[in-house]
Amino acid sequence: MNKNTFHNFPQANKIFQKTLLVSAILGALSATSLQAQESDTNDADDGGIERIFVTASKRQTGLQQTPIAVTVTSGETIEQAKVLDIGDLQVLVPTLRVTPLQRSTNTNFAIRGFGNGTNNTGIEPSVGIFIDGVYRSRAAAQIGDLPRLQQVEVLSGPQSTLFGKNASAGVISVRTEAPSYDFEGKVEAGIGNYNQRQLRGYISNGITDELAFSLSGGINTRDGYTDSLVGLDKINDRDRWNLRGQMLYEPMEDVKFRLIADYSEIDEICCTTAGFENGPTALAIQALGGIVTDDADPFSFESALNASPHDTVEDGGISLQADIDFDDFAFTSITAFRNNESDYINDVDFTSLDILRETAATKIETFTQEFRLTSNGDNKLDWMIGGFYFDEKVTTGDDLIYGDLVRTYFDVLLSFDPATAGILGTLEGLFPALNEGDIFKANTSIVTDFTQQNDAYSFFVNLDYHLTEDFTATLGVSYTKDEKEITVKQQNNDLLSQVDFDADLTVFGATLVQVGFPAAAIGGLKALQFQPQMLELPNPVEANTSDDDKITWSLRGAYTLNKNVNFFATAATGFKATSWNLSRDTRPFASDATAIAANSSLVLPNQGYGTRFASPEKATVYELGIKTSFRNGAFSATIFNQTIEGFQSSIFVGTGFVLSNAGEQNTVGIEFDSIYRPTDNISLTFAGTLLDPEYVSFVNGTDENGPADLSGTTVPGVHEQSIVAGITYDLEFDNGIYGYLRTDYIYESDVRVVGNIPDTVRREVSTFNASAGLNFENGLMLQVYVRNLNNDEYFLTSFPRPIQTGSIQVYPNQPRTFGASIAYEF
Template identity: 40%
Template sequence: MTLRNILLGATMLCAATTPAYAFAQDAAAPADAGTAVDDTDYGNDIIVTASKRSQTLQDTPVAVSVTSAAQLEDAQIRDLIDLQTAVPSLRVSQLQSSANTNFIIRGFGNGANNAGIEPSVGVFIDGVYRSRSAAQIGDLPNVERIEVLRGPQSTLFGKNASAGVISIVTQKPQYEFGGSAEVTYGNYNAITVKGDVTGPISDTVAFSIGGSYNRRDGYAQDLNLDTDVNDRNRWGVRGQLLFEPTDALSIRLIGDYDKIDENCCIAGNVIAGPTVAITDALAGGTSIDRENPFSYDVYNNFLSSNKIENYGGSAQIDYDLGNLALTSITAYRQVRADTNQDSDFTAADLIGEKSDYVDIDTFTQEIRLTSDFDGPINFLLGGYYFNEKVNQQSAIKFGDDFRPYASALISQASGGAFNAAQLEAVMGSANGTDYSGQFFRAGDGLDEAYKMKNEAFSIFGTVDFEVTDRLTLTLGGNYTKDRKRFSTNVVSSDVFSGIDLTATGGRALTQQFVSTQVGGILGVPGGMASAEQVQAFAQAQPAVFQQIATVGTQFGQLNSTLNPADVADDGNDFTVGNPLLALRPLQFLPPFLNVPNAVESGKTNDGDFSYSVRAAYELTDTVNIYATYATGFKASSINLSRDSRPTAEDLPAIISGGLGLPNLVSGSRFANPEESTVYEFGLKGQWDVAAVNVAVFKQSIKGFQSNVFTGTGFALANAGKQSTFGIEFDGSVRPVDGLNLTLAATYLDAKYDSFVNSAFGDISGATPAGIPELSLSMGGTYTHEFAGGTKAIAHLDYSYESPVQIVEGLSGFPASVAQNLKREVNSLNASFTVRLTNGIDVGVWGRNLTGAQYLTTIFPAVAQAGSVSGYPSQPRTYGGTIRYKF
């Protein structure tokens, strides 16, 4: 029996016999959608609005997991990165900076490392879409709940999300004066301060204001710079006004500002390649901690920086028209992310600058009309408008050590025939150019500027038809039109990357042969005659020189092309036929063909109609089932990076049109749209002391947008199709008063049905990397009330992910290397809180108490063939908290 069959049988048995737990409410709910739910109160119906109308959880036929405010407090979940320990279907990976965080639901997700790629998982905060991770990861005061809606959400959200939605809800202002204050201190000198105040301004106006400050010393040590790194430094404020001039009208205004200024994120060495000896020599000692990523000891030559400003405002208007409710949400947001990283992750100054400044302005408008008729038919009809401008300035520049580093690599590749200076002389002679001191010059590289404007609108809605008192059919649709315009202004000052080594190879090799032969005859030290010496020899001995030149020309012609046998063998361009071709990896900053041009318009224009069909049936008063077929859509993503290249279809026209540049090859300017589908069967039950959620699904995305780091850049490509069969179970039971036990489990069987043009060749049939087959989250909370009302609350939760291959492949390595690099997660969190009757909580907590160590992401080391780097998981953290609520 397969693991799938075992889990399917066990899950359906649990669904029939074991109580389970799940709360669900929606971020885009009307302002009066209810208050936070006491986690210990399982006897009452829980009102949710995940379907954009008020229903009980049991009646809401949507696969959704919700983490309540109490759970966030008990588990010390500080941000969305921590949230994955409570939601097994969610994975969150922070990459090279605080501004690059990737969210994955059910094995689908992308969007980091490129401002032109919208995420497949949409993040909404109080109903407002946050389009990039830099606008999503800041701490929020007074969070009421965080919801994870799984699968494509096309007919409920105007902004289509092909993989799922993370919806964060903060508490609205109250008409009773109250608030809270919290201070936390933990290891690594961590200090967190949070507070909020709410109350009435008048009988019809209420306010709330909250703020947070979150800092921590770095848990890693940079031994070269003698400082701690991977610190935390964030603060933010958020204010709200609630106007309710009549019983029918509600206006909620929200304004917020948050700032991040951190040193992030360290990468440890996983595999030490042959270049480490060179970087050690250049650094004058240790340049990396070899193959020890969990030492949290790193060696850089400058501190990486992450400065993010995120601010904006929104206005939500709800108007009650009797049997109809009108909702409008208007929002404007700005994100400024300024990062610079020592991206070679060594003490040698190879990459002196890798900076990105991204400026994103977003305006959104959503309007919905929802019915509440007594009859069998009800509907939701909405419209959504999205307008975004992205401006990005980036740079990658050689550091002071790159020239000697490249010189050593050139000497190795040429068998000692060249160093950087000799290569300049030979190529200068071959091309008639003086290259002296120009190859790999410090400060040379790429200066990049990108602009993109995205304008989109959608019309969406659902219709519910109550066939009987127990059976409801729902039809939904979403038509989306998405237009993008983009332009680039990228200039390369890297002289070496602008040389065509194939065309130059014959001339350079001929020149090398002649110089060597003449130098040998003349007895020149070093063996190579200068151009002046060759010219003088030709004049003095023309007959001998002519013989040498003839043989040299034949030598150059024979060796200036690729070796066909080698190409047929393994596709490796670095052949002995032309040793100069072995230097191509050093040409990773070539001249850039900017867009728009005579062939490429720099525009995309996408349109799509997504829909859903669902049947929900009430088996009993406590058990409901539903079946859903739904589709989703995500528009084209733009490759706003130095790795943007003309498509293979456009390249011939570009070359024939005279737009060709040295070393210009095909690649991707943009990725085509994603189209997702899901078949899902769900069961929901709720009893006095328990509740249950089960979902069995088959979900797929055609054209999944893959963005993979290759060591010198990113490869953006569409997979033909990626699909996942999955089973999700989450539940809780209260066996005795005061004790609540929870279990959530996700089984995923994922594969690439078709992915021919991946960065690692045809990987059709392979399992997508980073998606564990089995994920578990289990926990327990025990509350004991003493005489007089004081409570003691003990909480324990454990998360597990089965071993999984971290990446599909590693450029320059055999497939077996990537297959053997796996991640397994075992993480234990705990807290103990004493809740006094005067509103004061005093508690202690710990996260990752087992000290679990795993690599979140691995990648080929930047410009260091044979080495692999990786981002290690966070170490054990612990501390104490004092909280006061009034």
């Protein structure tokens, strides 16, 4: 049946049919979901600059007229710049910072310097990631796995009013092309240095006049670029593949269903770290014949690990979007199910000795649903109402295992001080229940398991009132409720963790003093208790649930001066719910100490106190912006003052994560974006951010010396200046061949990398990328590229090396990579 057949029915019958469709969807689904509308991405206007459409406000609007600070990167730009994953996107978007850590998909996103959510599964990101409107609760998305990208929109500032979950710092919205009714496809093969091999492609066609499909997939492999000093595999390889299928069904002209299913796997040896500073414990490693990486050259890309860091990820999901247009309004629904399973093995002492290793596994099951009603047509008052529902179950945990040389390593360390030399053997000899070598025995394990059940929903309304032809006022209000339930369990077989130093020094039924242990050695013994017993949840004293709700709002004014110049002003708030510390360093709050001490069943040796969770984040932003578009160029700029109260800070301290709330983190700044075309063949882009980030209040912070009041200090890891610039030269030949030459540059000013690492560990970025391509009339395409052309060297981040006081490890950036590809499009 032709999709226009229904035009022959009476109008009332059409409305009845569409109402039935809405009713069927509402009956089959039970909550809410989220989607950015589909659009034709770019149309050229009469000014010579492509007119860009965005869905930042969940309506299809021109970028020029959208009163939101949003940066748009087209699929064509991403192809030309050879952006292979979402981490490369920051080369084109200066307000975005992407930091990969520890595992292939463990990535932190920050916008305007605000961002969190890595390494600790309990900490959800402040920057919301959406792919085709589906919220990705954890950072595990590579845009290189998404052929036929339409565009990527980066929305700065809190977006909690329209986006239902964790958008207190901003949103990254990735949109792909829907299936085509015309037969088309593309096959691409590429090679590069480090034995890079890529193969990807897609095919799309109509099955009937109402039904079309597309199928895409890719394989990406590469050898690692970090050599092992002990003969293991190279580190930082690539080994990943993906499949993605879509069905587009349009039974009527104004009814559309889009079904997307995807699956991907990653099986890689990741990630490269290097020694920045080797403390006094390095002498013990070397005394045992071990190797630590050379701190004189952290960019030597050499690894001293005794076991390869191996991680795997299986990620998949399915989503269904329904769009039904009525005369006066449109109905949108998206339902999505996603499943992510990952595990990794890591040598966490970062030396060639078998001292400490870690295995971990995580499973995340997510369901999201949104319904939305949006007014159609030209109205004095445009409106949108909707709701979002989120259900997620997280099962995660890790196993810390003592290696064959852990006891020998600690014995050597203790021998450096005559007062502590041999004390572990002395302790074992004083108790008949212990044998020699029982303390820090090889293969002793500390197994920790966590679960988190998260249910959240929100309702929102957005009103655009056109006071005059040139001025529009927008009011958005959203109510969010977020509930979490946590369990924490641990089996700690470490014998030394059972020694109670904080009470009466009781161990195995007697005190150390009673059995004749030398008092001068007690301090040295206590220093070795790096993994104390953990108080589990639930328990009679502590709550293992959180229940948050918040009303957020946004108020915008947009003024059109003329067809070339638009102004906007914004005041908005954002919200992110409680995040729980799902790491081995999760500890009761000090406020629960009295109640815990009063309950004998809860008292553990050396009970420490810290944080179980971080309270919600509350964001506020004030913005003034301008957007201009002229015949040969366009320019936009936004001045902003953005604050997050209770920013959820997570710091790795060597054995676990300290999770706390910054009282207030503030950034005042300006971001700008521009394009200029001096000729028909040359495009110049220039964009940047200038920031002044500060902890206005952070009493419970952490620096290199431990707990500290960081109030009034500069926020580490946030560059005060970030600039990106690009030049593209379009080529056209008389024989129909066309192509391009492109170079991009990114600069990020010098900054301290991490707050609990000495200020000597700093980062400054000055990187060039380049690419070139030719397209032939017969559909053949050739491309060459080089990333990090000037072999720029900088640190992604840094951390204290576990159980090696004074030693610092860093993540170096990727060295120069280059390659070539050939593609055929039909």
